[in-house]
Amino acid sequence: MSILAFDLGASSGRALLGRLTGGKIEVEEIHRFGNDPVAVGSRLQWDILRLHHEIQQGLLKAKHRGETPESIGIDSWAVDFGLLDRNGELLGNPYHYRDHHTDGVMERVAARLGEQTIFGKTGIQFLPFNTLYQLAALKEADSPLLASAERFLMIPDLLRYFLTGEALNEFSNATTTQFYNPLTGGWDADLLAGIGIPSSWFGPIADPGASAGQLRSSVSETLGLPRIPVIAVAEHDTGSAVAAVPATERSFAYLSCGTWSLMGTEVDRPVINELSQKYNFTNEGGVGRTYRLLKNIMGLWILQETKREWDRAGREYSFPELVKLAGEAPAFGAFIDPDDGLFLHPGDMTPRIREYCTRTGQRAPEGPGEVVRCILESLALKYRYVLELTETLSAQQFGGLHMVGGGIQNALLCQWSANAIKRPVWAGPAEGSAIGNLAVQWIARGEFSDIWEARRVIRDSFPVTVYEPQDGEAWEEAYGTFRRLAGLAD
Numbered sequence: 001m002s003i004l005a006f007d008l009g010a011s012s013g014r015a016l017l018g019r020l021t022g023g024k025i026e027v028e029e030i031h032r033f034g035n036d037p038v039a040v041g042s043r044l045q046w047d048i049l050r051l052h053h054e055i056q057q058g059l060l061k062a063k064h065r066g067e068t069p070e071s072i073g074i075d076s077w078a079v080d081f082g083l084l085d086r087n088g089e090l091l092g093n094p095y096h097y098r099d100h101h102t103d104g105v106m107e108r109v110a111a112r113l114g115e116q117t118i119f120g121k122t123g124i125q126f127l128p129f130n131t132l133y134q135l136a137a138l139k140e141a142d143s144p145l146l147a148s149a150e151r152f153l154m155i156p157d158l159l160r161y162f163l164t165g166e167a168l169n170e171f172s173n174a175t176t177t178q179f180y181n182p183l184t185g186g187w188d189a190d191l192l193a194g195i196g197i198p199s200s201w202f203g204p205i206a207d208p209g210a211s212a213g214q215l216r217s218s219v220s221e222t223l224g225l226p227r228i229p230v231i232a233v234a235e236h237d238t239g240s241a242v243a244a245v246p247a248t249e250r251s252f253a254y255l256s257c258g259t260w261s262l263m264g265t266e267v268d269r270p271v272i273n274e275l276s277q278k279y280n281f282t283n284e285g286g287v288g289r290t291y292r293l294l295k296n297i298m299g300l301w302i303l304q305e306t307k308r309e310w311d312r313a314g315r316e317y318s319f320p321e322l323v324k325l326a327g328e329a330p331a332f333g334a335f336i337d338p339d340d341g342l343f344l345h346p347g348d349m350t351p352r353i354r355e356y357c358t359r360t361g362q363r364a365p366e367g368p369g370e371v372v373r374c375i376l377e378s379l380a381l382k383y384r385y386v387l388e389l390t391e392t393l394s395a396q397q398f399g400g401l402h403m404v405g406g407g408i409q410n411a412l413l414c415q416w417s418a419n420a421i422k423r424p425v426w427a428g429p430a431e432g433s434a435i436g437n438l439a440v441q442w443i444a445r446g447e448f449s450d451i452w453e454a455r456r457v458i459r460d461s462f463p464v465t466v467y468e469p470q471d472g473e474a475w476e477e478a479y480g481t482f483r484r485l486a487g488l489a490d
Helices: 048-064 105-113 115-122 131-140 144-148 155-164 171-177 189-194 217-223 237-243 274-278 301-312 319-328 350-359 367-394 411-421 432-444 451-461 472-486
Strands: 003-008 012-021 024-034 038-040 043-045 072-075 081-084 151-154 210-214 229-232 253-257 261-267 282-285 291-297 401-404 425-427 465-467
Touching (some): 003 155, 003 432, 012 048, 024 432, 048 155, 072 155, 081 155, 115 189, 151 155, 155 210, 229 432, 237 261, 237 282, 237 291, 253 367, 261 367, 274 367, 301 367, 350 367, 367 411, 367 472, 411 425, 411 465, 411 472, 432 451
Parallel strands (some): 401 425
Antiparallel strands (some): 261 291
């Protein structure tokens, strides 16, 4: 018996079959596909119908292997959405969260509604692309989409709707919008009214593990498959990644490492207070109505964009080649704050890194090795800063850091992260989001009693690489320099 997880990231997606065999999890990737945003005129959009097509291709590939999955789950990135009209038709391609249409909107909405009011109602980190500001941007632009809209669905909600015809909003993704109120347990009508959006667009919120329908008959007939049940997993990919953290203790720190780096801990209740607002932390929903007290860090996006820049110029390097060059470059040559607004939007990154270094009185890195070393060392040092803030806000002390996600294939980043935090890093599994997706399906199917049994089986099924801290004195000195240059608060 198998189940099927679709895990969609900001640059690619994949379909993985999962099986439970002899008390262990086996996964098999059966389909991988690109997920490139499409620039049309001045807008950056997602090719959502292509993603729906690729999901169907994944189902066909399972069928061609002689598999009929017992259930299906979809996870993806957060904040982005589609709008449906009264006939259930999609109104336009969803905008990409890095599109410029939200520029300046967060500041205007916060000035009108009040930062303290917004954070007090939601506990969500202020980021310019949050769903609240995307909707406000459409309202400010008097978008014709709004006149026809009757239903709001986030990306995995939308893809699930295409498969099943059932329109449900899932909890872990709903909490990222910055208009879900964890204190009332539902959409915040006051915040929506404050940006001129009707609360009638927003439907019931399904917990991770809830039944979300089955393949609609048209999909089933086209693919030659039965009407397979679809489960609303933790559909924010970070929620699924955290579900897969192979922790042995209830108190643990995690880093979901990929295009974004998301660092935090799991708590029973959201931490919404003056200090969490000051440090701009977020409280996002998780499995079992837990919350992920975390902070978004720009992550490997900067490296990915830098590689694309060099590719466009005909200087093609593989990621392993770039990591090797970084390891050979001089240590601690320059630092950036990965979360500086310079690095948010697509485009050439090396001029922005040089601009940041010039602005902060540093010698700008030269050549790919120095540039990549600057990025990776800066990420590792930012991880330490956020880890220490997480301990303060959660009133916990962590003996080390669990790293999951594709970024752990970068052994240099894992080692430098251990050096920076001065504690062990436990790296694995790399397919964290997909494995967490599968785990929630198995919980829903009664194969696991709860998330902690799932984590135990994950721990027994996948290798974890341990990175012990090294070169403590040099990294301690570098941390002080990094904080000073980045202007980070105590």
